Each structure stands twice: as C-alpha cells, then as structure tokens.
Amino acid sequence: MSKIVEGLLYSGSHEWVMVEGETAVIGITDFAQKSMGNIVYVDMPDEDDEVTKDEEFGAVESVKAASDLYSPVSGTVAARNEALEDEPGLLNSDPYANWIIKVKMSDPSETASLMDAAGYGEFLDKQA
Amino acid sequence: MKYYDKLIFELSEEGRIGFSLPDNPWADSSDRIPAGLRRSVPPELPQVSEPDVVRHYVNLSAMNFGVDTGFYPLGSCTMKYNPKIDEEMSEYPGFSGIHPLQPAETVQGTLRIYHELAGWLSSLTGMSAFTLNPFAGAHGELTGLMIMRAFHISRGDLKRTKVIVPDSAHGTNPASAAVCGLEVVQVRSTAEGLVDTDDLKSKLDDTVAGIMMTNPNTLGLFEKEIRQICDAVHEAGGLLYYDGANMNALLGKVRPGDMGFDIMHLNLHKTFSTPHGGGGPGSGPVGVTQRLKHLLPSPSVVKSPETGRFAIADNPEAAGRISGFMGNFGVLMKAYAYILMLGKQNVRKVGPYSVLAANYIKESLKDKYRLPIPSLCKHEFVFDGLIEANAGDPAREVTTLDVAKRLLDYGFHAPTIYFPLLFHQSIMIEPTETESKETLDAFIQAMRTIASEAVTEPDLLKNAPRNTPVRRPDETGAATRPKLVYRQDKP
Numbered sequence: 001m002s003k004i005v006e007g008l009l010y011s012g013s014h015e016w017v018m019v020e021g022e023t024a025v026i027g028i029t030d031f032a033q034k035s036m037g038n039i040v041y042v043d044m045p046d047e048d049d050e051v052t053k054d055e056e057f058g059a060v061e062s063v064k065a066a067s068d069l070y071s072p073v074s075g076t077v078a079a080r081n082e083a084l085e086d087e088p089g090l091l092n093s094d095p096y097a098n099w100i101i102k103v104k105m106s107d108p109s110e111t112a113s114l115m116d117a118a119g120y121g122e123f124l125d126k127q128a
Numbered sequence: 129m130k131y132y133d134k135l136i137f138e139l140s141e142e143g144r145i146g147f148s149l150p151d152n153p154w155a156d157s158s159d160r161i162p163a164g165l166r167r168s169v170p171p172e173l174p175q176v177s178e179p180d181v182v183r184h185y186v187n188l189s190a191m192n193f194g195v196d197t198g199f200y201p202l203g204s205c206t207m208k209y210n211p212k213i214d215e216e217m218s219e220y221p222g223f224s225g226i227h228p229l230q231p232a233e234t235v236q237g238t239l240r241i242y243h244e245l246a247g248w249l250s251s252l253t254g255m256s257a258f259t260l261n262p263f264a265g266a267h268g269e270l271t272g273l274m275i276m277r278a279f280h281i282s283r284g285d286l287k288r289t290k291v292i293v294p295d296s297a298h299g300t301n302p303a304s305a306a307v308c309g310l311e312v313v314q315v316r317s318t319a320e321g322l323v324d325t326d327d328l329k330s331k332l333d334d335t336v337a338g339i340m341m342t343n344p345n346t347l348g349l350f351e352k353e354i355r356q357i358c359d360a361v362h363e364a365g366g367l368l369y370y371d372g373a374n375m376n377a378l379l380g381k382v383r384p385g386d387m388g389f390d391i392m393h394l395n396l397h398k399t400f401s402t403p404h405g406g407g408g409p410g411s412g413p414v415g416v417t418q419r420l421k422h423l424l425p426s427p428s429v430v431k432s433p434e435t436g437r438f439a440i441a442d443n444p445e446a447a448g449r450i451s452g453f454m455g456n457f458g459v460l461m462k463a464y465a466y467i468l469m470l471g472k473q474n475v476r477k478v479g480p481y482s483v484l485a486a487n488y489i490k491e492s493l494k495d496k497y498r499l500p501i502p503s504l505c506k507h508e509f510v511f512d513g514l515i516e517a518n519a520g521d522p523a524r525e526v527t528t529l530d531v532a533k534r535l536l537d538y539g540f541h542a543p544t545i546y547f548p549l550l551f552h553q554s555i556m557i558e559p560t561e562t563e564s565k566e567t568l569d570a571f572i573q574a575m576r577t578i579a580s581e582a583v584t585e586p587d588l589l590k591n592a593p594r595n596t597p598v599r600r601p602d603e604t605g606a607a608t609r610p611k612l613v614y615r616q617d618k619p
Contacts (some may be wrong), residue, residue: 001520035552036528040607063603064546088602 203556254385268412513553
C-alpha cells in the first residue's frame with residue numbers, strides 16, 4: 001500500500017503539493033517513488049524559472065526508467081531542493097519529507113483542480 | 129563457480145615478459161621528433177606471462193552469461209544463437225585484413241558481398257534499396273529520419289516537423305527524432321495494446337513528417353490495422369518508418385514494404401543472428417522505397433551492368449553522410465553468411481518458429497503469471513508480474529525483480545524486466561526460434577517453481593541470486609558513483 005498524507009493536494013501524475021500561502025511546495029508521492037524504484041538522478045529547474053500547470057518542469061531518473069515531472073501549478077520557482085543533487089535517493093526514503101521545488105504561484109486558484117488525500121486514494125485504487 | 133574479479137594489471141610483475149619481438153630496424157625512427165612531443169614515461173602495460181594471460185581471460189569469460197552458456201530470453205533483444213560459421217567467415221583475412229581506403233579494384237569480393245546483402249535485405253523486406261552503412265539500430269533510425277526530412281524539404285514542404293511515436297515504442301524512437309531536430313508527438317495504445325487509430329487520426333495534419341512504428345509492437349502484438357494506418361498517414365502527406373527491432377517474428381512471412389512502409393531499418397545483430405550485447409558491434413541497415421532511393425547516404429556500392437564489376441559511389445542527392453566508410457563490415461559478413469546458410473526455404477521458418485516458442489511459454493505460464501493482454505502473441509509477450517505475489521504483506525511481497533534474480537539461480541538469463549512501462553511489473557519474454565522444446569520446458573519448469581516458492585518461501589526470491597558470482601549489485605551506486613577508470617596505486 002502506498003502512503004498518502006492528509007492535508008496535501010495531489011495531481012493525477014503523482015506529484016503532491018503543500019500550499020503555504022502563495023507558495024506551493026512540490027514533491028512526488030510514495031506511489032510514484034515505489035513505481036520508479038531506486039532514484040539515481042533528479043533534474044530540477046533553476047530558481048526564477050517559470051513553470052506552467054500540467055507542463056513538464058523536470059525529470060526523475062531511476063534504475064528502471066526516466067519519468068517527466070509535471071507541475072501541478074503555474075508560477076516562478078522560488079527554491080530547489082539542492083540536497084537531491086547529491087542524494088537523489090532521499091525521494092525513496094521519504095518522498096513527503098523531501099520536496100523537489102517550491103513555486104511562487106501566479107494563480108493560486110489553480111490548486112482547486114487537484115485532489116485531496118481521499119480523492120487521490122480513490123484515484124490510486126482505480127489504477128490498480 | 130569460482131569467483132574471479134582480478135584486473136590484468138593486478139597480475140603484473142616487473143620484468144615478466146611472455147613474448148619476444150624481432151629486432152626493430154626502426155628503433156631510432158622517432159629520434160627526430162621534438163623532445164616536447166615524446167613521451168617521457170614508458171606506457172603502463174601489464175607485464176605477464178602467457179599462462180597468466182590465458183588463465184586471466186578464460187576465468188573472466190567463465191564469469192559471464194551468454195547465449196553460448198544458456199537460454200537468454202531477453203525480451204525485445206532477439207538473443208538467438210549465433211552460428212559459429214558466421215564468425216569464421218568474417219574472420220577470413222581477405223575480409224578482416226583490408227583497409228577502407230583500398231582501391232575498389234582490389235576489394236571486389238567485399239564489395240560484391242555488400243551489394244548482394246543489400247539486395248537480399250530488399251527482397252526480404254519489400255524495399256527497393258538498402259544502405260548498410262549505419263552502425264546500429266538507433267543510428268539506422270536517425271538515418272531513416274534524415275531521409276524522411278530530406279524528402280519533405282526537397283519538395284519545398286518545410287512545415288513538416290513532427291514525428292508521431294506510439295506510447296509503446298522503444299525509447300530510441302523519440303530520442304532519434306529529437307536528435308534529428310523533429311518534434312515528437314505521442315499516440316496512445318488501446319486496451320488491446322495496439323495503436324489507437326482514432327487518436328492517431330486526430331493528430332495527422334500537414335505538420336506531420338511521418339510516423340515511426342514497430343510491428344509487431346513492443347507488446348509482441350501485430351498491428352492489424354496497419355494498412356488503414358498507412359493509408360491515413362499517406363493521405364495526410366506523411367511517411368511511415370518501420371522500426372525493424374521486431375522483424376524476427378515476420379521474417380520470410382510478411383514484408384514491411386507490402387504493409388505500406390516507406391523507410392525502415394533492420395537490426396542485423398538481432399534478426400540476422402550476429403553476436404550483440406554489451407554495446408556492440410551492431411548494424412542497422414536502412415531500406416527505402418523507390419521514390420526515396422536517391423536520398424540514401426553515401427558511400428554506396430554500385431554494380432556496372434556491362435562489366436559486372438563493383439565500384440564505390442557517392443550520391444549527390446544523399447540526405448547526408450552517416451559514416452566514414454561502409455558500416456561494420458564484420459557484422460555484415462556474419463549476416464550474409466547466416467542468410468546464405470538458411471537459404472530461401474529455411475528463412476521462412478524463422479518467424480513461425482519464434483512465434484510458436486513465445487506462445488508456448490505464454491500459454492504454459494499464464495496460470496501463474498498475470499497476462500494483461502491474452503491474445504495470440506508474435507515473437508515475444510509481456511507478463512505483469514506473479515499472480516500470487518503476497519501483495520500487501522511487506523515482509524513477504526515479491527516483485528518482478530525478485531523473480532528475475534531467482535531465475536539466475538536456475539541457470540537462465542533473466543527476461544527483460546520493467547519494460548514496457550505500460551505495466552508496473554513487466555516481464556518481457558522472447559525465446560527466439562533457436563531453442564529446443566526441452567530448453568523451453570526447462571525454463572517453464574523454473575518459472576513455475578519460482579511461482580510456488582513465492583508463496584511457500586518468498587525469502588528464496590527476495591535473497592536471490594545465491595548461486596552467481598555476484599549477488600545483487602548496488603544499482604543505484606553503479607548509476608550515481610560509477611568507477612570508470614582503473615588507476616594503478618603507486619607504492
């Protein structure tokens with residue numbers, strides 16, 4: 001069973017979002033890291049880069065495959081998790097504690113289209 | 129098995145020399161080279177005796193698993209047995225000892241083989257002409273796409289910058305398109321695992337250069353709607369590229385040219401049984417239909433109708449040059465010998481036997497392994513993990529990786545795992561036509577034993593392999609902190 005954390009928002013492409021005011025903290029879900037297997041590289045945008053909702057903002061590479069990351073919101077990158085550069089495996093050990101980027105949202109209302117924990121749980125059940 | 133992981137440098141002893149060279153009459157030939165350009169330190173070569181060298185390489189080879197040691201059902205890779213006579217033919221000094229810049233008059237035999245092989249490949253695939261120059265499958269893809277692009281540009285049609293690729297395609301397809309400067313558009317698969325023709329049609333317009341397809345596709349399924357797909361793409365002004373990775377299933381039975389494809393590549397190292405794996409050498413000849421023939425890359429080999437002599441020609445309209453010379457000739461020679469050896473009669477049996485072997489394994493194991501697409505497969509098929517995998521019990525849950533590792537203990541190479549990405553626990557099995565029923569049965573038995581062990585003793589799988597020289601390597605470490613260079617420790 002994949003872990004889902006209450007209070008976060010989720011996208012259909014398995015990213016999670018924690019909303020802190022106008023900032024969205026973005027990572028990948030436990031389901032995503034489990035499907036990927038051991039993660040060996042995280043490709044992240046630079047600070048001040050623009051990201052667009054549902055468009056690619058980076059990629060995660062594992063021993064099995066490379067997967068694009070899709071931004072759940074639009075805005076400007078406020079921070080990237082530098083720790084992942086040296087230790088991409090942090091996404092495997094705790095995907096919810098280790099965020100990937102923080103985005104200053106240009107349109108916070110976009111989060112309305114994301115799922116809550118219960119909704120994401122049902123979404124995963126349907127996928128199985 | 130004896131564990132052996134030494135480097136030959138570790139066997140080196142100062143002054144131990146296992147050979148003697150004749151006197152060198154050119155010993156002072158570098159005297160006039162300026163001092164700054166001469167090496168001051170002698171090369172660090174291993175100093176070993178002949179028995180050291182022989183034992184070193186024989187021990188290393190015993191650590192390896194190959195088609196010469198056992199069954200190798202690696203899906204999508206067509207690891208068929210490589211007849212030794214092919215190897216012998218390519219090693220003849222008349223072929224292996226020539227220089228690529230030698231005048232054509234002195235290498236007529238080699239040119240004849242190039243010319244004849246290109247002709248045979250055209251007959252086997254229904255294409256009009258072949259270049260044998262590309263060095264590998266993906267290099268062939270790039271060559272084919274360059275031809276596709278050159279075709280549109282030569283007609284003044286500059287809008288066509290998109291290439292459609294099914295979501296089940298090999299990763300090289302979108303990669304080759306990107307290298308060729310084309311934009312990739314993905315088309316979905318249906319629940320049956322075939323190209324979704326409605327989704328495809330919605331993506332066809334006058335910006336599409338063409339589509340890349342593998343048939344049978346990565347799931348081992350024949351794209352039955354191929355004629356409609358061809359008509360739709362041609363109607364929209366695009367070209368069809370055939371990825372020959374899975375040609376083994378159709379060899380001698382169905383030809384891409386007859387299906388309607390315009391450009392294609394073959395993997396000689398798969399379908400035509402030349403040794404491969406570990407990075408090469410490969411060969412990815414590219415075939416085209418009559419209307420694209422003038423765009424094939426230079427150099428090519430032409431035969432004079434009057435004299436019957438062969439010459440190397442440059443094609444002024446070529447889409448580009450993709451190799452300095454004439455490809456990996458050693459591989460071409462092996463494929464030539466392989467086709468000659470099979471002959472017209474037996475080449476027709478390759479496809480049917482490879483399909484029979486795959487279906488036999490699939491039907492014999494589908495009560496133990498999840499079969500997401502149950503229809504008749506071609507040369508390969510995909511399981512989506514074990515049916516009974518103890519899901520939900522972290523201490524006992526077994527994955528496809530565990531099954532693959534346990535197979536090594538039973539003396540089989542693991543199938544391709546976690547590809548295609550359409551399923552989470554993919555096990556992709558391709559037996560090829562060269563295996564006997566006894567071998568297939570032994571593999572089936574091992575897979576069934578593993579399925580039982582998964583339920584009764586899952587630790588056997590989770591801790592596998594036990595009987596191999598290396599157990600589970602640190603794959604993450606190998607990808608993130610690889611040691612690529614050997615440095616001798618100076619005392």
